Amino acid sequence: MSKLWGGRFTKSAEEWVDEFGASISFDQELVLEDIQGSLAHVAMLKKSSILPEEDADLITSGLLTLQEKAKKGELSFKVEMEDIHLNLESMLISEIGPVGGKLHTGRSRNDQVATDMHLYLRNQTEDVLSLISALQTALLEQAENHVETLIPGYTHLQRAQPISFAHHVMAYFWMLQRDKERFTESLKRINVSPLGAGALAGTTFPIDRAYSAELLGFDAIYENSLDAVSDRDFVLEFLSNSSTLMMHLSRFSEEIILWSSQEFQFIELDDAFSTGSSIMPQKKNPDMAELIRGKTGRVYGNLTGLLTVLKGLPLAYNKDMQEDKEGIFDTVKTVIGSLKIFEGMISTMKVNSEVMEKATKNDFSNATELADYLAAKGMPFREAHEVVGKLVLSCVNQGCYLADLTLEQFKEASDLFNEDIYQALNPYEAVKRRNSAGGTGFEQVKLAIQKGRELVK
Numbered sequence: 001m002s003k004l005w006g007g008r009f010t011k012s013a014e015e016w017v018d019e020f021g022a023s024i025s026f027d028q029e030l031v032l033e034d035i036q037g038s039l040a041h042v043a044m045l046k047k048s049s050i051l052p053e054e055d056a057d058l059i060t061s062g063l064l065t066l067q068e069k070a071k072k073g074e075l076s077f078k079v080e081m082e083d084i085h086l087n088l089e090s091m092l093i094s095e096i097g098p099v100g101g102k103l104h105t106g107r108s109r110n111d112q113v114a115t116d117m118h119l120y121l122r123n124q125t126e127d128v129l130s131l132i133s134a135l136q137t138a139l140l141e142q143a144e145n146h147v148e149t150l151i152p153g154y155t156h157l158q159r160a161q162p163i164s165f166a167h168h169v170m171a172y173f174w175m176l177q178r179d180k181e182r183f184t185e186s187l188k189r190i191n192v193s194p195l196g197a198g199a200l201a202g203t204t205f206p207i208d209r210a211y212s213a214e215l216l217g218f219d220a221i222y223e224n225s226l227d228a229v230s231d232r233d234f235v236l237e238f239l240s241n242s243s244t245l246m247m248h249l250s251r252f253s254e255e256i257i258l259w260s261s262q263e264f265q266f267i268e269l270d271d272a273f274s275t276g277s278s279i280m281p282q283k284k285n286p287d288m289a290e291l292i293r294g295k296t297g298r299v300y301g302n303l304t305g306l307l308t309v310l311k312g313l314p315l316a317y318n319k320d321m322q323e324d325k326e327g328i329f330d331t332v333k334t335v336i337g338s339l340k341i342f343e344g345m346i347s348t349m350k351v352n353s354e355v356m357e358k359a360t361k362n363d364f365s366n367a368t369e370l371a372d373y374l375a376a377k378g379m380p381f382r383e384a385h386e387v388v389g390k391l392v393l394s395c396v397n398q399g400c401y402l403a404d405l406t407l408e409q410f411k412e413a414s415d416l417f418n419e420d421i422y423q424a425l426n427p428y429e430a431v432k433r434r435n436s437a438g439g440t441g442f443e444q445v446k447l448a449i450q451k452g453r454e455l456v457k
Helices: 015-021 023-045 054-073 083-096 098-104 109-145 165-190 211-214 225-230 233-259 289-308 319-346 353-359 367-375 381-398 407-413 421-425 427-433 442-456
Strands: 150-155 158-164
Touching: 023 054, 023 098, 023 109, 023 211, 023 319, 054 083, 054 098, 054 150, 083 098, 083 109, 083 165, 109 225, 109 233, 109 319, 109 442, 150 165, 150 353, 150 427, 165 233, 165 442, 225 319, 233 289, 233 319, 289 319, 367 381, 367 421, 381 407, 407 421, 421 427
Parallel strands: none
Antiparallel strands: 150 158
């Protein structure tokens, strides 16, 4: 079969060369976007009187037929037709005859593929935003159920201060909120039309780029035809935003993995998001969390890969840019799958409140309360810090905790200690009192949940 661009050539490439250069194995993912772009293009050609009405109507009818077949999975793609654009054009010609070849008037595959990618990423970004909101909702529900559930807060993976479990969960809510804002902001760059830029220099036909952009729901057109066909910044931005999102999910996965271990036992994952061992019958592994943690690397790799592809490309289009697609398709699949899994994991996760609370009592995470207690009574904080540090050392040597010390032992360290010190050492009271803005105090946590609810409406 001769190429649609084959007039200049006197010989055909060998089959293996065609296979190496072809992109149809993966860019068939863009079939509906490509048809959508073509429908807008032919409508513009008709409106601008570049094509006769009867030709434009026939092409539109053929495209709609292909669209229905595509939705039903009835289209068969050929490697020798290289890519989604030439495959569909060949199918259109087979469907309606030679007039199908007029569809390509006033455009190039260069602006065509760029248009497809803009349409694709607009759709996928909206899906990602919806899934982030669903995960945020699951986090809010867990938070609402555990405002007064205590958990050790950590720094350096060492117990630091007791906090509300809801406060810990809400930290990820706000990370996801920033992710949502980044994806939303990126829609400004995604929702721009390159259609009509041609191969690189525009076209001599009196096209109406603003009209085709309007039909496709774009907010604006590229102002420079070279930029329109060579820009992949919007793809990089999606990959970058996805990398940050996956980093957040990976951090949370790490904590879920730790919390569900025998050593912590803070949570139990639902069976639907766990797997067993082929040899050890007792095992319940947090495989979905581990997979998300692992898949983060491939998303990073896709970003680095495209940055490397683009870094040395002269204007305008180059075949290298074909390498933008597999990475973005893989990232979209990974991000969407990870978000769906995470929402399910969080919404079905069992929180072992009693185990968490017990952990806040059998440690020295209330030491800061002692230092604050002394500072509130006038002792310089740095001096209070030293006094409490020596008390902790004394407890370590005695094999006890701060709450086990007698009042006499406290008074030996400082006359400022009184009976109320034991209330200050209570983890529940310690958490409750931390009501500075954004703190772990129960009232602050409730306010944060309320704000979160308003944001995901």
